[in-house]
Amino acid sequence: MRIVQSQFVAVLVGVALCAPAAFAQTSGPSAAKPAAAVAQAPAQAPARVPLSIARGVVKSIADSRLVIDLGQGVSGPGAGPSTFTLDSETQIQRLGRPLTAKDLRIGDAVTVGYQMRGDKAVASRVWLRFGGATAGAPGGARPQPR
Numbered sequence: 001m002r003i004v005q006s007q008f009v010a011v012l013v014g015v016a017l018c019a020p021a022a023f024a025q026t027s028g029p030s031a032a033k034p035a036a037a038v039a040q041a042p043a044q045a046p047a048r049v050p051l052s053i054a055r056g057v058v059k060s061i062a063d064s065r066l067v068i069d070l071g072q073g074v075s076g077p078g079a080g081p082s083t084f085t086l087d088s089e090t091q092i093q094r095l096g097r098p099l100t101a102k103d104l105r106i107g108d109a110v111t112v113g114y115q116m117r118g119d120k121a122v123a124s125r126v127w128l129r130f131g132g133a134t135a136g137a138p139g140g141a142r143p144q145p146r
Helices: 002-023 035-039
Strands: 052-061 065-069 083-094 097-099 109-117 120-128
Touching: 065 109
Parallel strands: 083 120
Antiparallel strands: 052 065, 052 109, 065 083, 083 097, 109 120
């Protein structure tokens, strides 16, 4: 245990000594940059839009559409959408393993990360949650109750 602690301390000291050098900026006149280098600067990536989250149970699924039941007490204008568009960029996962829309089953508990594009909620990610999950199970069989 002492060996692990001493190695951990040594690593922390090493990181503390190297960090200032890694984050140091070179000092020099910024006006000395050639105009050609400034003109060739890569375009900035568009700002990342945060995902909104919806949790529910799969009510229906198709190749390009997912409908979930948000549950009781989650209704009204502020509840968020329950119908999501699935596109070629939508990632569906269970325990980090990629799935397809065909792997999802009605009744699966899911969490959907989505973005609003106009009046459509487009799913960026769909995570299959634990509890009654069937997706990715051999033959889509449901776990047997004990």
